[in-house]
Structures are given as C-alpha cells and as structure tokens.
Amino acid sequence: MSYTIGQLARxxxxxxxxxxxxxDIGVLPERGRTRSGYRLYNDEDRGRLELxxxxxxxxxxxxxxxxxxxxDLGEVLSLHLRTVEAQIRSLQRTRAVLRATLERDEVSDDDLRRLNALGRLGAAETxxxxxxxxxxxxxxxPARQKWLAGLRPAMxxxxxDDPGIEQLDAWLExxxxxxDDDFRASLREMGGEFWEKAGELDPTTWHEANTLIVERALAAVRDGVAPESEAAAPVxxxxxALMADAQGxxxxxxxxxxxxxxxxxxxxWELVSVVNGTPWPPESVIAHDWIAVALARHLG
Structure with a gap:
C-alpha cells in the first residue's frame, strides 16, 4: 500500500x-512520487519510520x-550502548568533582581546572x-614500538565510576x-643504547635475567642491606655484571x-596505580630503586 507524506504523518x-x-538526508528514502509531485511511501517505510x-x-x-x-540492527544498538556507557562514566566523573567541590566552603581554581579538563578529555581524545x-x-x-604497544592498554x-579527588587529580596529571613534549623527548632518549640492541636480545634469556636481578635486589632489601652501605657493593x-651480560x-x-x-x-606509573587503586610501589620498582641508589654510591 502506498502512502503520501501527509498520510504517513497521520x-x-x-x-x-x-x-x-x-x-532529504536519506534516513527514509522516498519510493517515488505522484504525478503531482507528492512523495510516496509504503508499509516498509512506515515500519522503518517507527524504528x-x-x-x-x-x-x-x-x-x-x-x-x-x-x-545489522544489533550492531548499531551495541555501538550505541557503548556510547551511552561512556557518557555515563563521564557524567559520573563530573558528578564526583561537583560533589567534592560543593562540600568545601569555596570553589578553587583547581576545582574549575578539573571540570574543564574532564569536559575536553573524553575517551576518544584520550x-x-x-x-x-x-x-x-x-x-x-621496532623493539621500542613493540614494547610500548604492549604497555598501551595500561597507560x-x-x-x-565514582572516583575520588585524588584519583581525578592523578588521571589529569x-x-x-x-x-608534555619535554617528557616525550626524555623518554625517547632514555636507554638509547639498550634499545639499539634490544631487537637482538633473546626475550626468554632477558626475562630470566631480569627476574634474577629483581630477586637479588629484593633479597638485599629484605635482609636490611642499605644501598649506600659497604655490604651493598658486592651485591x-x-x-x-648480570645486566651487562644479558644485554650485551x-x-x-x-x-x-x-x-x-x-x-x-x-x-x-605511580599515578596509574593511584587511579587503579592498587598498592604502590610494586616489588620491581622497589628493586630498581635500590639498584639505582647502590650504583650511584658504589659504581657511579
């Protein structure tokens, strides 16, 4: 059955x-026109209009x-669901900032900065x-590209859903x-000699060596060996030596x-931990911080 646009409207x-x-925009294409030029639609169009x-x-x-x-309609609805969920999360974050702000006597510049940043940094922008x-x-x-690609989901x-101010500030930081262009440049320069050789390293050998390195440093921490002490020197x-050999x-x-x-x-990574609500520092950080201090004291 055919309908004019007026009949379809009723x-x-x-x-x-x-x-x-x-x-006009192609959401409901017309099927044809009468001799007088009126648009015509059918039952399929009526159903599509309801949809x-x-x-x-x-x-x-x-x-x-x-x-x-x-x-597929299911695909469209799934996409829309993800969009709505992202909007809900954004609103929940904004609500958390507003609640925390209203609990204070005065609104500060930091509160306005949070609200502004949340408004312009959605999921797509981030x-x-x-x-x-x-x-x-x-x-x-290529080696650094592969490494960073693996880290990307956690970055x-x-x-x-209802973040605290500390989590919001960590996320904004x-x-x-x-x-930060300076931070990017610094990371690009860090470990340059390591990354030049990283593609030649055997991943299993390097992983085993790194595990042993962390274990040795943690053992020293547990034994109460201060990194500045003479007892730390041989450790x-x-x-x-293990690092240098493993990395060539x-x-x-x-x-x-x-x-x-x-x-x-x-x-x-400390900020990531704050946002996630996980303990900081992890054992690997404790180990490498001990190594850094010990190296500076004894071999720097």
Missing part, C-alpha cells in the same frame, strides 16, 4: 516536516541510523593522545604528562641508564 504521529527532513523514531528516542544519531541499510605519545616516543625503533586506566656489582653491553653504559633515568617515568 499514521506515525510525526510532523510532515520531520518526515520530509528524514527523506527511526524509537532509535532517536534513545539517542542514536541520524548518521548511524542512515547507515542501517548496511549494518585515546588519540596516547596514540600520539606512543608514536613519538617509539620513534623508528591511561579507566577511572572508577597523567594526561598532562602524555602531552650491586654482581647485578651490574658494557657495565658503564648500563650505569648510565640509571643515572640518566627521568623520575617522571616512575611518577607516571
């Missing part, structure tokens, strides 16, 4: 101008609806920022570090990795 309860707009109205009521955008001809950061820090080194953790000398480098170049280490790199 049957659907939608204004003629809305149906005409849907037709369009239902999708619009739950917030699906017109571009997505227009693509329904090439996509993902683009991480991609840009990884690309710039990786440079042309900007999801805020909890993370995004600031990701945007760190053995660790240094000179001990001096390994020491440089520690002395030239940018503390912001460790701060970055």
């Amino acid at each position: 049957l659907s309860g939608l204004p003629v101008k809305t149906i005409r707009f849907y037709s 369009v109205r239902a999708l619009r009521e739950i917030g699906v955008d017109l571009a997505t609806i227009r693509s329904l001809g090439d996509r 993902a683009a920022l991480v991609n840009e950061f990884v690309d710039e820090v990786s440079g042309e080194n 900007v953790p999801d805020l909890p 993370l995004t600031e570090l990701l945007s 760190v000398a053995g660790i240094l 480098r000179t001990p001096e170049s390994v020491v440089r990795d520690y002395t030239e280490h940018d503390p912001r790199a460790e701060r970055y």
Whole structure:
C-alpha cells in the first residue's frame, strides 16, 4: 500500500516536516512520487519510520541510523550502548568533582581546572593522545614500538565510576604528562643504547635475567642491606655484571641508564596505580630503586 507524506504523518504521529527532513538526508528514502509531485511511501517505510523514531528516542544519531541499510540492527544498538556507557562514566566523573567541590566552603581554581579538563578529555581524545605519545616516543625503533604497544592498554586506566579527588587529580596529571613534549623527548632518549640492541636480545634469556636481578635486589632489601652501605657493593656489582651480560653491553653504559633515568617515568606509573587503586610501589620498582641508589654510591 502506498502512502503520501501527509498520510504517513497521520499514521506515525510525526510532523510532515520531520518526515520530509528524514527523506532529504536519506534516513527514509522516498519510493517515488505522484504525478503531482507528492512523495510516496509504503508499509516498509512506515515500519522503518517507527524504528527511526524509537532509535532517536534513545539517542542514536541520524548518521548511524542512515547507515542501517548496511549494518545489522544489533550492531548499531551495541555501538550505541557503548556510547551511552561512556557518557555515563563521564557524567559520573563530573558528578564526583561537583560533589567534592560543593562540600568545601569555596570553589578553587583547581576545582574549575578539573571540570574543564574532564569536559575536553573524553575517551576518544584520550585515546588519540596516547596514540600520539606512543608514536613519538617509539620513534623508528621496532623493539621500542613493540614494547610500548604492549604497555598501551595500561597507560591511561579507566577511572572508577565514582572516583575520588585524588584519583581525578592523578588521571589529569597523567594526561598532562602524555602531552608534555619535554617528557616525550626524555623518554625517547632514555636507554638509547639498550634499545639499539634490544631487537637482538633473546626475550626468554632477558626475562630470566631480569627476574634474577629483581630477586637479588629484593633479597638485599629484605635482609636490611642499605644501598649506600659497604655490604651493598658486592651485591650491586654482581647485578651490574648480570645486566651487562644479558644485554650485551658494557657495565658503564648500563650505569648510565640509571643515572640518566627521568623520575617522571616512575611518577607516571605511580599515578596509574593511584587511579587503579592498587598498592604502590610494586616489588620491581622497589628493586630498581635500590639498584639505582647502590650504583650511584658504589659504581657511579
């Protein structure tokens, strides 16, 4: 059965101008026209119009609806669900900041900064920022590219549904570090000699050596051996020899990795821990901090 646009409007309860707009942008293509030039539609169009109205009521955008001809409805609804969930998380973060702000006597500049940052750094913007950061820090080194690709999912953790101010501030500091050109340049330069040879290293051998290095340093910590003490000297000398052998480098170049280490790199992962609500520092950080101090004292 054929319907004019006026008849379709009466049957659907939608204004003629809305149906005409849907037709003009391709959401509801017309089937034909009468001799007088009036648009014609059929029962299939009537059903599609009901679907369009239902999708619009739950917030699906017109571009997505227009693509329904090439996509499964379930796929469209799944996509929309993910979008709604992202919007909910964003609103929950904003609610947390507003609640914390209203509990204080006065609104501070920091409160406004949080609200502004949350408004402009959505999931898509943050993902683009991480991609840009990884690309710039990786440079042309395949080994570092692979390493950073593996780290990428953990680099900007999801805020909890109802984050505390400390978590929000940590998340904002993370995004600031990701945007910091000086930090990017510093990371690109860090461990340059290691990354030049990293592609030649056997992953299993290197992993086993690194595990042993961490175990030795942690054993010294547990035994109460201060890294500045004379008792630490033979321990760190053995660790240094193990590192140099495993990496195919000179001990001096390994020491440089520690002395030239940018503390912001460790701060970055501490912020990730704050956002995730996980304990800090992990054993690996404790071990390498001990090694860094011991190297500076005895072999620097």
